[in-house]
Amino acid sequence: MSVLSADLRLNRGDFALDVSLSVAAGEVLALLGPNGAGKSSALRALAGLLPLTGGHVRVDGRDHTRTPVERRPIGMVFQDYLLFQHMSALDNVAFGPRCQGESKADARARAAELLDHMDLADHARSRPRGLSGGQAQRVALARALAVRPRLLLLDEPMAALDVSTRLHVRGRLRHLLEEFDGAAVLVTHDPLDAMVLADRIAVVEGGRVVQEGAPAEVARRPRTPYVARLVGLNLFRGTADGTVVALDGGTVVRVHRAHRGPALVAFPPRAVALYRSRPDGSPRNLWELEVDGVERFGDQVRVHLTGPLDLAADISPAALAELGLVRGDSVWAGVKAAEAECYPG
Numbered sequence: 379m380s381v382l383s384a385d386l387r388l389n390r391g392d393f394a395l396d397v398s399l400s401v402a403a404g405e406v407l408a409l410l411g412p413n414g415a416g417k418s419s420a421l422r423a424l425a426g427l428l429p430l431t432g433g434h435v436r437v438d439g440r441d442h443t444r445t446p447v448e449r450r451p452i453g454m455v456f457q458d459y460l461l462f463q464h465m466s467a468l469d470n471v472a473f474g475p476r477c478q479g480e481s482k483a484d485a486r487a488r489a490a491e492l493l494d495h496m497d498l499a500d501h502a503r504s505r506p507r508g509l510s511g512g513q514a515q516r517v518a519l520a521r522a523l524a525v526r527p528r529l530l531l532l533d534e535p536m537a538a539l540d541v542s543t544r545l546h547v548r549g550r551l552r553h554l555l556e557e558f559d560g561a562a563v564l565v566t567h568d569p570l571d572a573m574v575l576a577d578r579i580a581v582v583e584g585g586r587v588v589q590e591g592a593p594a595e596v597a598r599r600p601r602t603p604y605v606a607r608l609v610g611l612n613l614f615r616g617t618a619d620g621t622v623v624a625l626d627g628g629t630v631v632r633v634h635r636a637h638r639g640p641a642l643v644a645f646p647p648r649a650v651a652l653y654r655s656r657p658d659g660s661p662r663n664l665w666e667l668e669v670d671g672v673e674r675f676g677d678q679v680r681v682h683l684t685g686p687l688d689l690a691a692d693i694s695p696a697a698l699a700e701l702g703l704v705r706g707d708s709v710w711a712g713v714k715a716a717e718a719e720c721y722p723g
């Protein structure tokens with residue numbers, strides 16, 4: 379049975395959220411989506427910080443739709459849910475258990491154990507301002523876990539950290555989440571966080587879940603342009619008739635695997651070859667497009683192309699120099715059918 383089963387409906391001004399979530403024991407669900415998609419609103423509704431206009435929140439089969447925040451079986455790490463500055467790290471972590479009625483000694487013992495587990499034993503007496511960003515974040519995690527939550531809610535838990543700290547905290551968080559036997563919901567707009575930390579990803583756009591699945595599946599078969607961009611794939615919607623897909627814009631793409639009916643076609647930018655003049659013995663897919671922009675992308679160069687279809691091509695800097703491409707140039711783009719993945723749309 380799911381630990382969390384929720385149907386979240388609420389309005390914030392013109393914005394409407396309508397999201398259903400179900401998370402099993404030991405499972406980590408990432409809510410991934412662009413700014414303003416409604417991820418934080420969903421998490422706050424789960425916590426009881428935003429009232430629902432419809433739906434429900436159930437944890438372990440028990441209805442918590444109207445349970446006040448402090449009585450929900452949840453632990454939270456929110457970006458703006460800061461540590462108490464006037465308390466030591468230990469007291470910050472012991473605060474929740476104390477509120478739940480544990481004796482001071484028991485609460486402190488539990489807090490010390492959690493801090494030790496986070497390699498923070500030496501900082502138990504420090505005030506939050508004496509801690510680094512990464513350390514403070516670990517204290518916040520320890521505090522969330524101290525109440526023995528059944529549901530762990532994490533809102534952009536690493537957004538405030540610098541890149542190297544992030545890497546470190548991400549690894550540690552992954553460990554913690556693996557040990558956690560309740561349900562965890564993580565809000566992020568960083569696809570890497572979602573890929574590394576989550577068992578399942580729900581992509582939220584415009585207040586709704588537009589795609590849900592295992593990280594690898596979402597990455598391999600994106601269903602919206604936003605997801606495709608995140609994972610670095612060219613994505614097109616059309617109608618398949620065998621190995622030929624007529625795109626909505628009228629262009630035709632030949633694909634490897636036959637399919638029939640509404641379809642999505644995806645291929646990586648590195649699968650796109652560019653030619654100044656129409657190549658002989660050409661690949662199955664060949665389009666004459668215009669260069670819309672060129673940018674550095676890792677050790678490659680990403681060329682943005684526009685025309686009957688918009689796509690991105692990754693080529694080496696040497697190839698770019700040889701082609702001498704600049705914005706506005708006309709270029710031939712080829713993609714082998716074998717590189718074009720086709721799946722039901």
Ligand SMILES: Nc1ncnc2c1ncn2[C@@H]1O[C@H](COP(=O)(O)OP(=O)(O)OP(=O)(O)O)[C@@H](O)[C@H]1O
Nearest residue numbers: 390391393411412413414415416417418419420567
């Ligand atoms: N305090 C508020 N009052 C009214 N409307 C709000 C408020 N905060 C957010 N909204 C609206 O709710 C929508 C969803 O916001 P939310 O913060 O849940 O999105 P998000 O996906 O978490 O985005 P972000 O990554 O930017 O935090 C926004 O598009 C905005 O229009």
